[in-house]
Amino acid sequence: MSEDRDQQGEDWAEIGRKLFAGEARFIWGASRIDGLPPMGAPEFAFAGRSNVGKSTLLNGLTGRKTLARTSHTPGRTQELNFFDVGPETQVKLRLVDMPGYGYAAVGKDKVAAWTALMKEFLRGRATLARVFILVDGRHGLKEVDGEMMDLLDRSAVSYQIVLTKRDEVKASAREAAVGAVRQALARRPAAHPDVLFVSGQTGEGVADLRAVMARIAAERGA
Numbered sequence: 001m002s003e004d005r006d007q008q009g010e011d012w013a014e015i016g017r018k019l020f021a022g023e024a025r026f027i028w029g030a031s032r033i034d035g036l037p038p039m040g041a042p043e044f045a046f047a048g049r050s051n052v053g054k055s056t057l058l059n060g061l062t063g064r065k066t067l068a069r070t071s072h073t074p075g076r077t078q079e080l081n082f083f084d085v086g087p088e089t090q091v092k093l094r095l096v097d098m099p100g101y102g103y104a105a106v107g108k109d110k111v112a113a114w115t116a117l118m119k120e121f122l123r124g125r126a127t128l129a130r131v132f133i134l135v136d137g138r139h140g141l142k143e144v145d146g147e148m149m150d151l152l153d154r155s156a157v158s159y160q161i162v163l164t165k166r167d168e169v170k171a172s173a174r175e176a177a178v179g180a181v182r183q184a185l186a187r188r189p190a191a192h193p194d195v196l197f198v199s200g201q202t203g204e205g206v207a208d209l210r211a212v213m214a215r216i217a218a219e220r221g222a
């Protein structure tokens with residue numbers, strides 16, 4: 001992986017592994033834009049359609065099964081949930097678990113309220129370092145993902161696509177899945193060109209994601 005070791009010889013995979021093996025804790029839940037936590041360490045937001053595995057991936061990153069709540073039923077996460085990673089006196093980064101977008105079964109009003117909250121957060125947060133848009137690796141990009149990318153492109157907020165449920169996709173089909181996403185990103189100005197493919201459940205590919213965050217957080221001086 002190209003991002004594993006940079007020119008200064010920093011081993012970001014190892015730095016990321018250590019960082020996420022340390023402390024992580026839930027610090028805040030926000031259901032309204034005026035209820036966000038004060039800004040602190042660099043934030044990484046996890047967005048995506050309902051049920052793609054956002055909360056499961058947060059647990060996989062931190063090696064804790066129950067840090068974020070997961071469920072078979074779409075619509076499990078109903079607020080912006082903030083988690084600090086690192087010792088309390090020296091927080092290195094923050095993870096933000098978001099409600100799923102584009103799922104109406106929990107009620108149209110609720111979805112509209114979450115979507116508005118998410119959009120405002122994503123557009124206007126100075127400490128937001130990158131948004132990971134999670135996409136179910138079995139299904140690929142959907143129209144609502146395109147709408148999210150449009151918003152982030154317009155707002156010049158850096159984002160990266162992370163395919164999920166890698167364990168459910170045959171090895172022979174993975175390259176095509178990544179290729180299709182890469183092609184769709186070609187003319188999107190705020191998109192990072194590298195596409196990750198992970199499983200929050202088995203941990204495959206998760207080291208790469210830890211490395212990406214460790215590196216960005218270090219660049220931001222945390």
Ligand SMILES: Nc1nc2c(ncn2[C@@H]2O[C@H](COP(=O)(O)OP(=O)(O)OP(=O)(O)O)[C@@H](O)[C@H]2O)c(=O)[nH]1
Nearest residue numbers: 051052053054055056070071075076077100200201
């Ligand atoms: N096989 C497999 N299943 C997964 C993986 N990640 C999540 N799942 C399953 O997908 C379902 C949804 O997972 P969640 O992590 O709750 O998804 P979410 O994106 O947070 O969903 P919302 O909070 O409703 O938006 C659960 O049944 C998980 O067990 C994975 O990597 N592999």
Ligand SMILES: [Mg+2]
Nearest residue numbers: 054055076077
């Ligand atoms: Mg969730």
